[in-house]
Amino acid sequence: TSASKNWSPMWRLFWRHQLAICCAVRIGLIAYSYAHDALFEVKYTDIDYLVFNNASRHMLQGRSPYLESEYRYTPLIALVTLGNFLLHSGFGKFVFAAADVACGCLLAGLTSWPAAAAWLWNPIVLGVSSRGSAEPLILLCVHAKLYPVIYCPAICLHVWRTSASASQAVSRLIRLAICAALSFGAPLALFYHLYGNEFMSQAYLYHFGRLDPQHNFSVYFLPMRLLGPRILRAVSGLAFGLQAGSVLLFSWAVPHQDACWFFVTFGFVSLNKYFLWYLVFLPLLLYRLFPSSGRWLLCQLAIAWLLPQAVWLGLAYLLEFRRLPIVELVWLASLFVLLSNAWIAWRLFDAYRRRMQGDSEAKKRD
Secondary structure, X not given: OHHHHOOOHHHHHHHHHHHHHHHHHHHHHHXXXXXXXXXXXXXXXXXXXXXXXXXXXXXXXXOOHHHOOXXXXXXXXXXHOXXXXXXXXXXXXXXXXXXXXXXXXXXXXXXXXXXXXXXHOOHHHHHHHHOOOOHHHHHOOHHHOOHHHHHHHHHHHHHHHOOOOHHHHHHHHHHHHHHHXXXXXXXXHHHHHHHOHHHHHHHOHHHHOOOOOOOOOOOOHHHHHHOOXXXXXXXXXXXXXXXXXXXXXXXXXXXXXXXXXXXXXXXXXXXXHHHHHHHOOHHHHHHXXXXXXXXXXXXXXXXXXXXXXHHHHHHHHHHHOOOOOOHHHHHHHHHHHHHHHHHHHHHHHHHHHXXXXXXXXXXXXX
């Protein structure tokens, strides 16, 4: 791609070495997962990986993957993890790790190797892919999740603002809509033909009405435990409205902002694997806002993002595995995560505003 073509031979060699080390680390973590699961109470392998296994087993026997009651995904993931039975039990983990590395290579081509390294060496990314979560694969496949629809306002606004005329904008948007409909609709039609309404209900519609009272990063988990179902539905509607409003507002006001950040932050259910939805785009945003400066600010943002999560994870461990009655403290930690993410978003917005002002002043001088 355009960015990687400008790399010198030395940087190309350095990038290949970095890529090889990243792959080796992921292979090592996958190997470590077997020893960890055998020795420790808290398992390294994601519980969803066991769900994928069960769904794949049903598919291998010619049955529906949705006979696994906890399987809420596209059949594509169960199809990928068939290799767990045909080749090796860690096959799915290697596929997910390969998708994770592929995302890093795309970032390297679009921006620079430091931006790609911010993805490839991110501890959250390393942990999620090596534990057997399918999120890295989902990032490469729009069919697997509905959430990419939140990018439609920003994409449409960008196309409209960068077109020479209204007719050109409409033409570009129509072509974009046709491509999106085909890429999303073709696998949807195939799996609907194979599994019918069960596929639509479990893979997509279930997530609209999902209510999860278990502790998670969302500040809504405690109200879910305390409120009745009728009030809970009203609160979930309010949460969805807040998500949609924040996405639309920032898509309009800050077109280069990562709208998914707000979608996950204000979500009714928020798990650390959902963070990958916006982390994959974050290097693109930072590359634009901080091309050669602002490293201290980036360090501050990284600390502000990681520290609240570490606090939350420590408290959640004490609650879930040591059975300590600290659910209120876990909720306060969720609030800490929310406020830190809001502060980071404000700093990114401020950096974007300063960058736009600088570009505008540069144009005037020219």
